[in-house]
Amino acid sequence: MQKNARFRRHIIAVGDALSDMVMPNIGAFIAWGLMLSMFGKTGWFPNTDLATLVTNLGHYLLPIMIGYTGGKMTGGQRGGLVASIATLGLITAMQDLTLLGAMIIGPLSGWITHYMDEEFRRHVRQGFELIVNNFSAGFLGIGMSLVAYFGLAPIISWMSTALALAANWLINIHLIPLANVIVEPAKVLFLNNAINHGLLNPLGKEQAAHLGQSILFLIETNPGPGLGILMAYAIFGSGTPKRSAPAAIVIHFLGGIHEIYFPYVLKHPTMFLAVIAGGVTGTFTFNLLDIGLRADPAPGSIISILLLTPPSLHSYLGVLAGVAASTIVSFAVAAALMPHVSVELKQRTTDLAAKNNGALHIIVTGTAGMGSPAMGARILQNQLQQRGTKNFSVTTEPISELHDTRGAIIFVRNDLVELVRDQAPDAQDIIGVQNYLRAEQYRHFSIAH
Amino acid sequence: MIRFWGQDKYSERELIGYELFLREYTDGQWRFPKDFGKFTAQEFADLLIATIEALPTGVQLVSINLDQPEFIDSSYIEELGRAQRVCSDMQIVVELTERPAGATITQLIDAASAYKLQDLWVCLDDVGTGANQIDLVQAMSPYVMEYKFALQNYHNKRDFATLVSPQLQFWREQAEINNVFFVIEGFETETDLKVAANYHAEIVQGYYYARPHLIQIKSQV
Numbered sequence: 259m260q261k262n263a264r265f266r267r268h269i270i271a272v273g274d275a276l277s278d279m280v281m282p283n284i285g286a287f288i289a290w291g292l293m294l295s296m297f298g299k300t301g302w303f304p305n306t307d308l309a310t311l312v313t314n315l316g317h318y319l320l321p322i323m324i325g326y327t328g329g330k331m332t333g334g335q336r337g338g339l340v341a342s343i344a345t346l347g348l349i350t351a352m353q354d355l356t357l358l359g360a361m362i363i364g365p366l367s368g369w370i371t372h373y374m375d376e377e378f379r380r381h382v383r384q385g386f387e388l389i390v391n392n393f394s395a396g397f398l399g400i401g402m403s404l405v406a407y408f409g410l411a412p413i414i415s416w417m418s419t420a421l422a423l424a425a426n427w428l429i430n431i432h433l434i435p436l437a438n439v440i441v442e443p444a445k446v447l448f449l450n451n452a453i454n455h456g457l458l459n460p461l462g463k464e465q466a467a468h469l470g471q472s473i474l475f476l477i478e479t480n481p482g483p484g485l486g487i488l489m490a491y492a493i494f495g496s497g498t499p500k501r502s503a504p505a506a507i508v509i510h511f512l513g514g515i516h517e518i519y520f521p522y523v524l525k526h527p528t529m530f531l532a533v534i535a536g537g538v539t540g541t542f543t544f545n546l547l548d549i550g551l552r553a554d555p556a557p558g559s560i561i562s563i564l565l566l567t568p569p570s571l572h573s574y575l576g577v578l579a580g581v582a583a584s585t586i587v588s589f590a591v592a593a594a595l596m597p598h599v600s601v602e603l604k605q606r607t608t609d610l611a612a613k614n615n616g617a618l619h620i621i622v623t624g625t626a627g628m629g630s631p632a633m634g635a636r637i638l639q640n641q642l643q644q645r646g647t648k649n650f651s652v653t654t655e656p657i658s659e660l661h662d663t664r665g666a667i668i669f670v671r672n673d674l675v676e677l678v679r680d681q682a683p684d685a686q687d688i689i690g691v692q693n694y695l696r697a698e699q700y701r702h703f704s705i706a707h
Numbered sequence: 708m709i710r711f712w713g714q715d716k717y718s719e720r721e722l723i724g725y726e727l728f729l730r731e732y733t734d735g736q737w738r739f740p741k742d743f744g745k746f747t748a749q750e751f752a753d754l755l756i757a758t759i760e761a762l763p764t765g766v767q768l769v770s771i772n773l774d775q776p777e778f779i780d781s782s783y784i785e786e787l788g789r790a791q792r793v794c795s796d797m798q799i800v801v802e803l804t805e806r807p808a809g810a811t812i813t814q815l816i817d818a819a820s821a822y823k824l825q826d827l828w829v830c831l832d833d834v835g836t837g838a839n840q841i842d843l844v845q846a847m848s849p850y851v852m853e854y855k856f857a858l859q860n861y862h863n864k865r866d867f868a869t870l871v872s873p874q875l876q877f878w879r880e881q882a883e884i885n886n887v888f889f890v891i892e893g894f895e896t897e898t899d900l901k902v903a904a905n906y907h908a909e910i911v912q913g914y915y916y917a918r919p920h921l922i923q924i925k926s927q928v
Contacts, residue, residue, distance in 0.1 A: 391905065629718025630767055633888060633909055640886065693767045695798040696826065 276447075277524040278331060278661075279361050283323045284518060290315045291515030295557045321345050321360040328364025329371070336375065336391070337368025340398045347403030351411030357448035359406070359414045367402045374398065414449075422453045429461070434473065434545055438537030441478050443530050446520045454478055459554050471550030471568050476541065479558030482581040483536030484510050484519040486588025487529055491522055494596040499525070501680075514559025528595050536588025543583045549576035618650045619666040621685075622694065623678060626656040634669065634694030641700050657681055669699065708732045709746065710924065711758045715917035716768070716890075718910050724768035726802070726892075726912060727758060728919055737921065743777070752786035757924040759794045770800035770830060775810035775838070778803050779818040788825035800828040800853065805837025812846050819850035828852035830890065834878050836860055841881070848885040854878055858893030858903065858913070868902045875906040 280287075290312065297308035322345050329341020341364040348359045374394065421444045428437045444453055462474035488510060492503035499522060506518045523529040544550070555562035560581065567573045622635035635654040642650060655661075657674065663682035670678045672690035679688055691697035710732070713725035729751075730737040740746070751771075759769060777783050778801070791799050801822050803815070819829045830853035831839050844854065856878050861871040875891070882889035891903050894913030903911075 624721075627720035629721050629909060630723050633718065636886075636888075692796045693798060695767050696795075698795075 272527075275328075275331070275365065276361055277521040279324050279328045279364065280517070280521050280524065282327055283320070284521075286315070286320055286323055287517040288509060288513070288515055290320060291509075291513060291517065291557050295514055295559065295562070298556050318346075318349060321349055321356045324357055325360035325364035325367070328361055329368035331368060332365045333368030333371035333375075336395050337371040339395055340371045340402055341365075341367035343367075343399030344402035344406045347406035348411050348414075351407045352415060356411075356414070359410055361448075362414075363402065363406045363410055367398070370402065371395070371398055418444075418449050418453075421449055422457045425453050426457050429457075429474075434477070435538045435542040437477055438483075438541050439534055442483060442533040442537040445478060445516070446523045446530070446533065448520075462554060466550070466552055469550070471552055471573070473541070473544050473550040475551040475554050475566070476544050476549070476563070476577075476580065477537075479555050479563065480537065480540045480544075480581060480584055481511050481514070481516065481558055481560055481563070482540045482584025483533040483588040484516050485581075486536050486585045486590075487519050487522055487532055487592050489585070489589050490532070490592030490596060494593050511560055514555075514557030514562055516558055526595075526598075528598055529592060532588045532592035532595060535591045536584040539587040540580045540584025543580040544576065547572075547576040547579065549573060549580060551577075619662065620650055620652045620669070621660065621663065621666050622652065622654045622669045623657050623660060624671060624674065624694070626658055628656070630694040631670075634691070634697065634700075637695060638669070638697075638700045638703070642703075645704075647704070667703075669694075669697070709740065709750075709754060710737070711754065711771075711922050712737065712919040713758075713762075713769075713922045714912055714919040716770075716910050716912045717916055722766070723910060724766050724770070724798075725762070725922075726770045726772075726919075727755070727922075728772070729754075730921075743774075748777075748780065748782035748786040751783070752790040754924075755787075755790045755799070756793050758922050759790075759797050759799075761922055761924045762797075766797070768798040768800055768828075770802050772802045772804050772832065774804050774806050775808040775815065779810050779814045781821075784818060784821045784825070787822070787827055791825055791827050798828060800830050802830040802832040802855065803839070805833040805839040807838040812843060815843065816847055816850065819847050823850045830855050833857045833860065834881075835874060844881065845885075848887065851885070851887055853888045853890050853910075854882050854885075855890040855892055856908075858891060858899050859895070860893070862893070862895065868898065871902060875903060879906045879908075 293308070293312045293315065296303050297305045297312055322342050325341045325345030325348075326338040329344075330338035333340065344363045344367045345356070345360045348356045348363055352359065378390075378394070421440055425437045425440045428434065428440070441453055458474045458477055462472040465472035465474060485507065488503045488507045491499045492507065495503060503522075506522075509515050509518045523533060550568075551563065551566040552568055553566050555566050563577060563581075564574065567577050620635075620638065622631045622638060624631040632654045635652045639652040642652075657670070657677055658681070660668075660678070660681050664684040666682070666685050668678055668682060668685050668688045669691055670688060671694065672692060675688055675690045678685070682688070689699050689703070691699050708731070710730055711727040712730050713727050715722055716724045716726060729740060729743075729746075731740040732738075755769075755771060762769070771787075773783060787799065787801060803819075822829050829847070829851045831844055831847065831851055832855050833839055834844055834854045834856055835841075836857065844851075856875060858871065861867055861874075864870050879889055888909040889906070890910040890912070891906065891908040892912045894900060894903070894911060894915040896915065899913065899915065
């Protein structure tokens with residue numbers, strides 16, 4: 259039982275880490291998706307030159323940003339730098355989108371950078387810190403890019419190919435709906451490109467050439483599973499996911515940028531069941547009603563899908579029925595799992611408390627670029643220690659990066675209180691201060707608060 | 708007429724406060740007062756209060772410089788304490804300059820303790836130069852909130868970067884050991900930024916960021 263619980267916590271931690279790498283970069287995904295829908299081959303205003311820009315955005319910018327974010331999470335700015343160089347090694351070795359690989363090599367590079375810095379800093383002679391810092395980052399970057407190129411890229415390619423073969427086998431034995439059991443998780447983990455480009459699109463084009471349509475174009479692009487998840491969060495969720503879900507629905511369903519719902523699944527891996535159930539239901543419905551599209555809709559918005567539906571009432575109704583069915587099933591499963599999501603959240607809080615030995619978490623925060631919150635955090639920590647207070651931890655991070663705020667006490671400048679309230683609705687208390695360096699509130703604050 | 712000129716102090720990218728320099732208007736120019744002793748501690752504090760009231764919101768600290776004789780003068784301790792009570796939302800920092808003037812370590816420690824009791828911060832200016840050497844610094848550390856390192860003292864030296872880095876490392880470590888904030892002043896060029904970047908000062912100031920400017924006050928002092 260304990261082993262199961264520990265395993266679950268590890269899965270949740272991995273999902274958290276993956277989600278934390280994607281979320282800060284969602285804007286880049288949105289830019290990429292929107293440009294694809296505008297200037298891609300099947301976009302609203304197809305343009306070859308701008309399509310190259312879109313390709314470069316997806317091929318280079320997105321993985322490097324994910325890699326940098328992952329490296330920064332574990333190794334700070336220097337970790338992010340090394341991770342960026344390493345990610346380029348991965349991009350060079352692989353033809354497909356390298357997002358999952360970036361999510362592996364990024365934090366790994368950051369961790370190695372942090373470890374090397376800690377181990378070797380004390381051996382550096384005074385006066386040589388700058389030179390050693392710069393050269394060590396360069397050498398680490400070279401090393402990690404070679405690890406990515408020769409080591410990680412072949413593994414990711416193999417995983418992607420294995421998934422494509424599995425999906426192909428299911429299609430060959432006429433179990434097309436079950437292909438979504440592989441496609442949906444692969445999609446959320448950014449492993450779906452081999453399936454798309456290597457299997458679904460080529461086979462789909464062949465089918466469409468003979469039959470005028472192919473169901474294979476709908477397997478991965480059906481927006482129903484993601485829509486169901488987002489609707490469940492919007493109605494039954496809590497905190498930031500609940501507040502951000504409505505906007506995400508618009509971006510996902512109308513904009514066709516499916517990546518927007520991936521963090522919602524990664525953060526709570528039980529949600530994989532919802533997307534799988536929704537995907538299988540949708541493809542089953544399309545198969546039952548003999549529905550397909552004329553070409554691959556890129557991006558997968560409901561608008562693109564309807565534009566590529568063969569012009570008959572039966573086809574339009576069939577597409578809408580399949581999307582609706584997958585949405586309803588995905589929504590129902592996600593809604594049923596939502597109480598487990600709350601349990602996971604509570605578990606995370608318990609884990610955090612356990613990690614802090616049940617200590618009260620105090621955060622002093624401000625906007626990015628402010629140095630006074632960090633000074634205020636030290637002042638508060640000193641005052642609490644001088645009073646003999648135990649069982650607390652004081653951290654500082656910018657408002658935009660607040661996390662693990664459940665049950666925390668947050669100190670922030672008066673004019674930023676509302677901003678923090680939006681960002682950390684689960685905090686125990688948010689205390690406004692006039693001056694981080696000499697707040698009366700520090701003096702009167704006690705752990706019995 | 709006397710007024711304070713303020714030089715910007717930054718913490719990361721935030722304008723956190725000002726270092727205030729007393730200037731006297733004579734012969735059509737603002738100059739350092741020839742005779743500091745002709746101003747009383749009360750006049751000094753009144754001007755400080757008026758200056759603080761004229762500063763924009765968001766400023767969190769101001770520092771003023773006192774030589775050893777003024778630093779240990781009980782009237783300054785009392786008047787600056789009054790200023791701190793009046794301007795309770797502003798942290799006032801008393802910078803003890805490095806100019807030796809015969810004050811004993813005991814007198815300096817007693818004065819620093821008195822400032823601390825009144826919630827004023829004490830900063831040791833130009834650590835490693837003049838009277839503010841390691842023995843004084845260590846003796847005063849329980850009553851001090853900042854060590855300030857002056858880059859400008861090394862600008863005229865050859866091998867600036869190689870010479871100043873060990874000093875920065877040493878004083879950064881002293882600040883860590885004694886749990887005080889580390890301030891670096893004297894940034895004038897990009898080289899200064901590159902050299903000092905590794906020493907993570909909580910507060911920085913210098914001509915590179917801004918030159919001192921006159922702070923107009925509303926009331927008559």
